Amino acid sequence: MATIDINQVSKIYTGGVTAVRSVDINIADGEFIVLVGPSGCGKSTLLRMVAGLEVISQGAVRIGDRVVNDVDPADRDIAMVFQNYALYPHMTVYENLAYGLKNRGTPKAEIAERVAEAARMLQLEPYLERRPRALSGGQRQRVAMGRAIVRKPAAFLFDEPLSNLDAKLRVSMRGEIKRLQRRLGTTSIYVTHDQLEAMTLADRLVVLNGGQIEQIGAPLEVYHTPASTFVASFIGSPAMNLVKGDLHGDRLAIGPAMFELGGYAPASGPLTVGLRAEDLRIAREGEVSFALRVDYVEELGSQRLVHGTLGDQPLTAALPPETALGDAINLAIPPDRLHFFANETGKRIGNGLPAPTTPAAERLGAGRLVAHR
Amino acid sequence: MHKTRFFDHLILICGVLFLMTPVVVAFMTSTHTAAEIHSKGLMLSPGGHFAETYTTVLTRQGGFTGQVTGARMVMNSFILGVGFAAGKIILSMLAAYAIVYFRFRMANLAFWIIFTTLLLPLEVRIMPSYQVMTQLGLINTYTGLIVPLLASATGTFYFRQFFKSVPDELLEAARIDGAGPFKFFIDVLVPLSRTMMAAIFIIMFVYGWNQYLWPMLMTTDESFFTLMRGIKSILQVWIGSQIPDYNEAFALAVLAMLPPVLIVVIFQRWFIKGLTESDK
Incomplete structure (x- = not known):
């Protein structure tokens, strides 16, 4: 659990293309922030900079009170859920959930306990011995979320996690994500291009366009008084x-x-x-x-x-x-x-x-x- | 689905006959005595000397020094085939890993340079290779037999293509999960490549098993002779009025065929499984 401060962050690719321009966001502890915008607006790039998967060209990202610009993704105390789930196909659900803990040298007993807890929370218990291949889209998405939960990170980062699901499943998974985040109280950043998802999930919305922030505000505030x-x-x-x-x-x-x-x-x-x-x-x-x-x-x-x-x-x-x-x-x-x-x-x-x-x-x-x- | 008809079967049967007849003839002929083969030619019916011919071939000490047996040659071929296949897989996987996942300057150029040089067949570079091995004192060693042929453009290329098809998110997820370059390779890439490895193992084992020219250059000591050389040497004994041991040559040929067939049969299951399992 931590605050995240994104301070004047820019992403400039070699060749001079600016994908993100001087973005400032202060995220409170436990807050659910949704970055929303059309494709190519820089929302994913921003998220990946927070995750450490992209180098930050300018500015600083602070998780808790630590500047993480040069910290390895593994040491940033974050967990990420990807659009295509990125589950390890050759590992069972249990191994998928346990892999991050295992790499951190968590004792076996504790791994088992945490995986069991996450599986219970996400109703994945019957599937622990299966491989991702044998799961439906929604179940895979839940495994991806479970992989984030077991780590008990300071922040969850979601990169369009529901885009690969059909419309009906998307609605129910949306609810589950919201409920889960409430229950765990973990600071979350969620990227989507779907304004409906953004409205329903966010404590605060960040509307991005062309790499810049257009407006930050609560969903209804943004709805009723759009800044542009x-x-x-x-x-x-x-x-x-x-x-x-x-x-x-x-x-x-x-x-x-x-x-x-x-x-x-x-x-x-x-x-x-x-x-x-x-x-x-x-x-x-x-x-x-x-x-x-x-x-x-x-x-x-x-x-x-x-x-x-x-x-x-x-x-x-x-x-x-x-x-x-x-x-x-x-x-x-x-x-x-x-x-x-x-x-x-x-x-x-x-x-x-x-x-x-x-x-x-x-x-x-x-x-x-x-x-x- | 297409319904199988008589005509389809006919084509299949013709194909099977075309491919299997030489093998059957070789096997049948090998069970006759050399004199019989010399006078009557190839056989299609079983002769009565199966057990003794094969026992002789596997256990009789032959060659110039009179010390090398068929079993020894089978073992040598096996070491060559397995060492070859395993070495090539390890080497080309590591090379492909470096090329795909580590951004260094001119990586692509390096790859294509390696690739084009290795496209040259062994025969073209056989003199320099031989000289290097002589100077290193590796004549008549398994190292000398295997190592110079390990670098494989084909293997590197296959693994490179395969690694490129692995989604980037998998790497990113592993990075967030705290897996470094080595762990990612061992825990994720290697298990994912199992079917690819099986495919390359088949190809490379057969390739190594069938090597003839290189082992002939590299080995003067008969205890390093491979099966392929053994077959040849049997037919070379024209002393006086002696008939070459056709039956033994055929028996060795049949024996030489078995291991590759077994390898293909065993690994094919994996191979097909890998092809049919969707969703990597």
């Missing part, structure tokens, strides 16, 4: 609608649609407006609304995703499944759910409108998150 258009479009499914708008005083124009912001004016002139598909709803009588021309509809069962155009800009709305649809529908959005981003930098402008006081429960967003999933 990149984060806005990456976190949440379907992706947040980003449309061109024009702000004059407190009046916002998006194509033909006009919104009153009631005195709120974070900027003026053209900017990018973000609207979450799930914040859009069918307009009630007399409400400020705008017309969406419907292109096509995706049925998800729990909701229907209506893809259409507002003026000449594409827009997606997540509506309840019973919604009646025509060629065009009238939509409304509470003004406090609008997000504003600068056109040039993509950075967030202002913190959005203060929410009206009444529907506080709804504002929490928890229910909504579940629904949109």
Whole structure:
């Protein structure tokens, strides 16, 4: 158990390609941090630098109060779970779990005890004498996790551990990882490109893009106040609608649609407006609304995703499944759910409108998150 | 699945006949007496001298010095074959390990240089090799017989390809598990290469067993004679009106064939197992 400090860490490959640029993350003891971003954003490289599998070009990584830049991976007191499990194919499950302990000269009795404990925790007891070949994907993944657990390391590092599993198994393994991490209280860094995995697992999310941190924050914080258009479009499914708008005083124009912001004016002139598909709803009588021309509809069962155009800009709305649809529908959005981003930098402008006081429960967003999933 | 038909069997039977007939003829002929073979030619029916011919071949002390027996020659061939195969596997595995897992300058260039030089057959470099061995005083030793032929481009190449196919994560997992370069090699790579080793053992044992030219140069002492030389020397005795011991030559040939066949049969199981077991 330990804190991990990633301090101004960069990775520059020979040839001058910068994969990770001056990253700062302070991870508290027992915290579950998820690094999320599209492929090639440097998240795996960052994790591998913490693991010691890649050389740190600049900056320092501290595990506990020890700088580990030049420490061998074996001596960093970390355990890693790989995407393709990386189990030793010629060893039984027991030997796989015991190998790391054996190399460290742990007494035999203690190895047996720790392996038994991990096997019990992961329900691997019936399979201890089998080889990885004879296991299913989920079981292999559990063995890979068991190999990390038995070592009782200061930190777990997960490198897209669920990517090779089918969708259903992924959901249940996600739950298991979360539960296990809670139970053991081990500091964890988890790399994924799946925003859903990131949202559900993380205590704090680190959104990376092009080797740089876009935003660090709790999942809901990132969801509700994305720091940039990149984060806005990456976190949440379907992706947040980003449309061109024009702000004059407190009046916002998006194509033909006009919104009153009631005195709120974070900027003026053209900017990018973000609207979450799930914040859009069918307009009630007399409400400020705008017309969406419907292109096509995706049925998800729990909701229907209506893809259409507002003026000449594409827009997606997540509506309840019973919604009646025509060629065009009238939509409304509470003004406090609008997000504003600068056109040039993509950075967030202002913190959005203060929410009206009444529907506080709804504002929490928890229910909504579940629904949109 | 394709249903086996009469015609398929016919082709298979023809193949078997084509391959097996010479062996059967050799064996049958070896059970006749030399005089009979000399007058009647090759035989297809069993003769009555199986036991005595084979006992003679294995135990009679022959050669110029009258000390070398067939059994001794079998043993020599065996030492050569096994030493050859085992040595080649160890050497080429270590070489491939260095080439694949250690990044040193011009590793690839080094590999290709080794590879191309070793592509030259033994016959091309036989004079310098012989001279080196003479100067080292290794004539008439097992070391001299085996060591110069150990460096194997084929083996190195196979192991190199195999190691390259081992996923990198395995190495990384082992590093995190605290296994150094030596432990990784012994605990992970060697067990993983078992099927590869079996395959190379088959090839190299047969290659070593069948060596003729090199042992002939390297050994003047008859106690180092291999089977292949023995067969030849039997046919060389044309003294006066004596008929060459055809039966003994055939018996030795049959004996010479057995060990490679056994090796192939034994290791083939491993070999096929390795090929059919998916998911390394």
